[in-house]
Amino acid sequence: MKKFISIKSIPAYLPIVNIDTDMIIPKQFLKTIKRTGLGKNLFFELRYDDEGNKIEDFILNQKPYDNSKILITGKNFGCGSSREHAPWALLDFGITCVISSSYADIFYNNCFKNGILPIILEEEKIKELSEYSHRKEEISVDLNEQKIVYGNNEAKFDIDPFKKKCLLEGLDDIALSLEKSDKITSFEKNLKNNKPWIFND
Amino acid sequence: MPYTLYDKIWNEHLVYQQEDGTSLLFVDRHLIHEVTSPQAFEGLRNSNRNVRQPSLTLAVADHNVPTTDRSKGIDDKESKIQVDTLEANCKQFGIKLFGMNDKRQGIVHIIGPEQGFTQPGTVIVCGDSHTATHGAFGSLAFGIGTSEVEHVLATQTLVQKKAKNFRINVNGKLPLGVTSKDVILQIIGKIGTAGGTGCVIEYSGSLISSLSVEQRMTICNMTIEGGARAGLIEPDQKIFDYLKDKPMSPKKENWEKALNNWKNLKSDRDAKFDKEISLEGKEILPMVTWGTSPQDVITIEGKVPNPNDEKDTDRKNSIERSLKYMGLKPDTAAKDIKIDKVFIGSCTNGRIEDLREAAKILKNKTKASHVEAMVVPGSGLVKQQAEQEGLDKIFISSGFEWREPGCSMCLAMNADKLKPEERCASTSNRNFEGRQGRGGRTHLVSPGMAAAAAISGNLDDVRKYQN
Ligand code: SF4
Numbered sequence: 001m002k003k004f005i006s007i008k009s010i011p012a013y014l015p016i017v018n019i020d021t022d023m024i025i026p027k028q029f030l031k032t033i034k035r036t037g038l039g040k041n042l043f044f045e046l047r048y049d050d051e052g053n054k055i056e057d058f059i060l061n062q063k064p065y066d067n068s069k070i071l072i073t074g075k076n077f078g079c080g081s082s083r084e085h086a087p088w089a090l091l092d093f094g095i096t097c098v099i100s101s102s103y104a105d106i107f108y109n110n111c112f113k114n115g116i117l118p119i120i121l122e123e124e125k126i127k128e129l130s131e132y133s134h135r136k137e138e139i140s141v142d143l144n145e146q147k148i149v150y151g152n153n154e155a156k157f158d159i160d161p162f163k164k165k166c167l168l169e170g171l172d173d174i175a176l177s178l179e180k181s182d183k184i185t186s187f188e189k190n191l192k193n194n195k196p197w198i199f200n201d
Numbered sequence: 202m203p204y205t206l207y208d209k210i211w212n213e214h215l216v217y218q219q220e221d222g223t224s225l226l227f228v229d230r231h232l233i234h235e236v237t238s239p240q241a242f243e244g245l246r247n248s249n250r251n252v253r254q255p256s257l258t259l260a261v262a263d264h265n266v267p268t269t270d271r272s273k274g275i276d277d278k279e280s281k282i283q284v285d286t287l288e289a290n291c292k293q294f295g296i297k298l299f300g301m302n303d304k305r306q307g308i309v310h311i312i313g314p315e316q317g318f319t320q321p322g323t324v325i326v327c328g329d330s331h332t333a334t335h336g337a338f339g340s341l342a343f344g345i346g347t348s349e350v351e352h353v354l355a356t357q358t359l360v361q362k363k364a365k366n367f368r369i370n371v372n373g374k375l376p377l378g379v380t381s382k383d384v385i386l387q388i389i390g391k392i393g394t395a396g397g398t399g400c401v402i403e404y405s406g407s408l409i410s411s412l413s414v415e416q417r418m419t420i421c422n423m424t425i426e427g428g429a430r431a432g433l434i435e436p437d438q439k440i441f442d443y444l445k446d447k448p449m450s451p452k453k454e455n456w457e458k459a460l461n462n463w464k465n466l467k468s469d470r471d472a473k474f475d476k477e478i479s480l481e482g483k484e485i486l487p488m489v490t491w492g493t494s495p496q497d498v499i500t501i502e503g504k505v506p507n508p509n510d511e512k513d514t515d516r517k518n519s520i521e522r523s524l525k526y527m528g529l530k531p532d533t534a535a536k537d538i539k540i541d542k543v544f545i546g547s548c549t550n551g552r553i554e555d556l557r558e559a560a561k562i563l564k565n566k567t568k569a570s571h572v573e574a575m576v577v578p579g580s581g582l583v584k585q586q587a588e589q590e591g592l593d594k595i596f597i598s599s600g601f602e603w604r605e606p607g608c609s610m611c612l613a614m615n616a617d618k619l620k621p622e623e624r625c626a627s628t629s630n631r632n633f634e635g636r637q638g639r640g641g642r643t644h645l646v647s648p649g650m651a652a653a654a655a656i657s658g659n660l661d662d663v664r665k666y667q668n
Contacts, residue, residue, distance in 0.1 A: 016522075017515055018394060018494055022633045027614045031265065031279035033239035033286050035347075045635050050621070074515070076395045079428065080633060082330040082344035083237060105398060105430050106330060106344055113348035160362070162223045173348070174250070177356045180217050180225055184253075184358055187216045187227055197451035197459040198229050198323070199256065 002115040003170035007097055008140040009069035012059050013133035017074035021081040021107065025089040038085060039092030060093070064136060072099045072129055077118075078107025087114045097141050099148075101126060112163050113173065117143060119157045128153070143168060203469035205366045206435055207401045210341040210466075214324045216358055225358045229323035230340075231258040232309050233296070233350060235265055235287040236614070237328030241351035242290040253357045255295040259318050262287055263308045265614050266301050268577050268604035275301075280615065294354075307580020307606045310334040310548035314418065315582055317447025321436040321463040326353060331548050331630065332431075333424040337417035338444075339436030339466045341401070344425065364430050365475040367400035368468075371408040373482030378664035380558065381416035382550060382628070382647035384408070385423040386488040387480065390498035397429025400476065403468060404434050408482040414443045415554045422549045423630050426495040435467045489535050489660050490632050490645040492523035497632070499535055501650070501662045507531035526634055527642050528622060535660050538644065542625040543574035543655040544637070545601075545648055547611035550628035551579025555648040556587050559628075560595040562652035562666045568600035569658030575602040575617070577609040601655070613638045626654035 016023075029041045047058050054061045060068070071090070077100040078086060087110045090098070098111065099119045111118040119141070121129070132139050132150050139150040143164060148155045165171070177184075191198055204212070217225040233241075238260070245251070252258065265280040275281040284301060291298040299306045305316065310331055313319040319335045325342040326332060328350045335342035345359065353359055371384060389396075402424055409417070417434050424432030441460060444450045451459040486500040499505065505524065508531060511517040524531065529538070545551075545559050556578065568574050576596050578584035584606055587593055593603045610617040611629040619625055619641025628651050629636075632643035646654065649663040656666065 017519055020494075020631075020633045022631075022636055026635055026639070027612050030236050030614065031277075031283055033243070033283060035240050035243075045639060050639075076398075076428070079394055080330065080631065082328060082332075082346055084240070084328075084346035084348060087346075102395060102398065104395075104428060106346060110346035110348065113346060160221070160223075162219065162221050172248075173360060174248070174352050174355050177225060177352065177358060177360065180358075181356075183217050183225070184227070184356060188254075188357075191227070195459070195462065197320075197455040200449065200451070200455075 001113070001170045001172060004096060004115050004117050004143055004167040006140060006142040006144070007069050008138050010064050010136050010138050011070040011072050011099070011129060011133045012065040012068035013072045013130040014059060015074055015130070018076045018079055019073060020079045021083050021086045024078065024086040025083070030083060030085050035088050036092055038089035039094065042089040042093045067094065069094055070097045070099065070139065070141065071095045072126060072133060075101045077103050079104035082106045084110045084114070087111050087116050091116055099126065099129060112167060115167065115170065117141065117167060119148070121155060121157060125155045203472040205468040205472040205474065206339065206403055206433060206466060207341060207366055208472070210322055210324065211363060213322070222362050224361055224363070226324055226361045227358055228326055228353050229257060230318060230320070230325040231353050232313055232325070232327035232332070233258060233260045234309050234329065235262045235283040237347050238290065238350055239283060239286045240347045241354060242294070244351040245354060250355045252294040252296065252354045257357060258296045258354070259313070260287060260291050260296050260298040261306060261309050261312055262301050263306070264608045264612065266607045267615055268607050268609045268617060271301060271605055277615070304581040304585065307583065308548045308551060308608055310422065311551060311579035311583065314338065315447070315580060317444050317450030320444065320450070320459070321440060322466050326359060330425045331422050334418050334422040334548055336421040336424065336431050336433035337414060338440055339433055339463070341431055341433060343431040365400045366473070367397055367402045367429065367476040368474040369402055369404050370406035370477070370479040371404065371482060372406040372479065373408050374411070375408060375482050375485065378487055378649060378667050379485050380647040380649060381412055381419045383485055383488045385420045386490065386495070386498045386645065387485050389423065389427045389495050392427050392478070394426060394494055394496045395428040397424065397427040400429045402427070402429045402432040404432060406479070409434060410437060413554060414439055415552045418552070419549055423495070426630060436463055487647065487650055487663055489650065491527065491529065491535070492520070493526055493632055493634050494523070495630065495632060495645060497523060501535050501660065503535055505529050505531060505533045505535070536662065538660045539624070540572060540626050540644070540654050540659060541623045542619060543568070543572060543651050544577070544610045544625055544627040544629065545575070545651050546577030546579065546609055547629035548579060549630040550648050551577065551583065553583050553586050555628065556583070556592050559648040559652040560592040562649050562663060563599040563656070564595050566599055566656050566666070568655040572655050572658055574600060574655045575604055577604045578606045580606050610637050612636060626651045626660060
């Protein structure tokens with residue numbers, strides 16, 4: 001996984017609440033067996049009309065937002081399905097940081113597995129940040145310091161220390177868990193004794 | 202210290218816990234399907250890893266399979282690649298698979314219980330958010346992403362942090378014509394789609410215990426629509442009877458051992474819940490959704506909301522947006538909403554009891570002529586059972602199409618989908634924009650209500666057709 005340390009970008013502001021995973025990447029694009037290539041279809045229905053032409057009004061179709069690495073959005077972002085295609089599509093488009101006042105659980109977790117930083121901020125701060133999107137000014141995000149710098153202002157954000165460490169170092173979850181292999185083995189042994197039906201043998 | 206059922210299952214599955222609470226949880230049961238697993242297997246191969254416990258994983262092709270004649274295989278090239286990839290992966294890693302032509306094939310959340318793979322007290326995961334369905338058996342069941350699927354395959358564990366405990370009590374009796382689908386729609390309307398975020402919900406109360414096993418599954422299934430990680434119900438005799446003699450249920454002395462263990466799966470009487478709400482059965486009416494979020498519910502006697510009545514600007518904008526998408530005017534009565542299609546099926550309402558409920562309403566009646574309607578049984582075994590009972594004949598003679606099992610128009614990944622602006626009364630679980638096809642408009646309802654809508658040609662009150 002790619003590390004996330006800090007980024008600087010003009011943010012794109014998408015003021016819609018409850019953006020669900022179907023809106024982020026509709027199901028016709030879930031038929032892939034790869035993790036890459038989904039970026040061009042990110043927010044497909046908002047981005048393209050029925051003939052497949054770009055809808056010019058949509059923020060990610062406009063310059064400079066088509067190069068934004070930061071997406072600011074309404075609350076409860078990523079609700080709906082567990083599909084990891086949603087963070088894959090964001091990542092493939094180039095977005096590595098999302099800022100919202102809340103997220104759906106599974107989506108939030110999925111971000112961390114893909115090197116995307118989902119930041120939770122209160123609505124007021126989000127309003128302030130959205131101004132920078134309108135004005136096309138860069139903001140910067142520093143994970144180590146847990147802060148967003150915009151103009152002369154700063155906003156601090158909270159993040160689980162372990163998740164932070166994994167992002168900063170680009171750690172592979174599975175390798176970390178496999179370090180606990182002996183613990184898993186002894187758990188399985190106990191399980192076979194105490195609940196033999198689990199293994200159905 | 203008193204514990205909730207969730208606390209107990211959690212504690213029993215804890216392999217390791219870091220100081221900050223990040224935990225490694227053992228996974229007893231892993232279900233996989235063709236859409237969210239290919240990248241996980243690819244990851245395993247790329248890093249030379251193996252599947253740790255192939256016998257604890259069960260695979261099925263469901264999301265993408267055609268629901269029409271399957272003898273010719275899958276037309277859609279990409280769908281076919283996914284289904285074939287699942288087959289190849291299962292073969293390579295020694296995982297049991299119900300392929301497209303297996304009569305046990307069906308929607309992953311329907312076949313788990315049907316086979317007895319789903320068991321009380323277990324941790325069950327699947328790369329699909331409606332995994333919560335299995336919580337009806339008193340298991341901790343939740344959806345995971347593909348990276349987590351890979352993690353479970355490689356380690357048989359999952360990295361998790363403990364969620365909060367949320368209890369929803371539903372007491373009393375269900376009025377005639379009201380089903381567990383209406384109960385859960387009402388609950389989501391009440392708590393909102395983010396109401397359960399960060400929580401595991403336990404459903405309890407006299408009404409919940411009076412429900413059949415399948416009705417309980419409908420409730421747990423839609424827990425995710427309320428934002429919660431999982432929903433569960435204390436297992437009781439109905440659950441044990443349901444599981445007895447299922448193909449993958451414990452056998453002989455293991456059955457006795459399991460039963461002894463399962464009987465203790467309940468929240469302690471004085472266990473503390475971080476959140477708690479209560480509902481009365483008699484206040485629940487047949488429900489429909491009017492908008493593009495499952496929290497947008499009204500009763501069948503109600504009206505579509507008017508954004509001008511709303512003070513909160515976010516909410517007001519979102520109502521306006523939904524109404525526009527749904528092609529509805531403010532204050533329209535639910536019963537005045539004309540529909541084009543009816544879909545009965547999905548992991549929410551694609552089980553035998555659901556089909557019986559719909560067939561009961563449709564018997565000796567025909568659908569309105571402008572309506573296209575179809576039934577997609579949740580699994581091959583549900584289909585077989587329904588045919589034995591003659592339900593297929595009732596559906597067909599009332600003008601419904603009778604299809605092969607799968608997810609079908611619940612998410613419209615196969616050929617079954619709505620055209621732009623088509624309006625559908627659907628027994629599925631999501632009414633998001635484009636869920637059932639681009640521009641398609643979904644109204645979530647119970648199977649009985651879907652049948653009533655098919656007959657009337659508009660959303661209608663199932664109680665009118667109850668005899
Ligand atoms: S029926 Fe619908 S909700 Fe259920 S697993 Fe299939 S696509 Fe998902």
